[in-house]
Amino acid sequence: MKNRNLIITSILGALAIILGAFGAHALKEKLDIDALKSFETGVRYQMYHVIVLLFINTYSGFSSKTKNTISWLFFIGILFFSGSIYAITAGGIDPKSIWFITPLGGLLFIFGWLLMLINFNKKK
Secondary structure (H helix, E strand, C coil): CHHHHHHHHHHHHHHHHHHHHHHHHCCCCCCCHHHHHHHHHHHHHHHHHHHHHHHHHHCCCCCHHHHHHHHHHHHHHHHHHHHHHHHHHCCCCCHHHCCCHHHHHHHHHHHHHHHHHHHHHHCC
């Protein structure tokens, strides 16, 4: 399980770099400033959570179950939060059709962080 989580994390990290470069270069002329800022927010949140995923999956203080649960909350959070932002800004998807996906991804991020808090608190 740990290997799978680290493989997915590595892929998401590489994608964050690729998408960041894509946004900075290919989309710079195609998106207005607000859309570009939104795209950059998606990339930033993806990379933040990739860094935390590396920590989670190499930290010996969490059980495998906890690592997997937090990882999947963050994986799906990235897909929903960042993915929906990419779809709206670069993919031309109407925000009204997927308005609930972005906050759902944010909620999954919050659940992952709270689960970390609970587990760190148990380590007293």
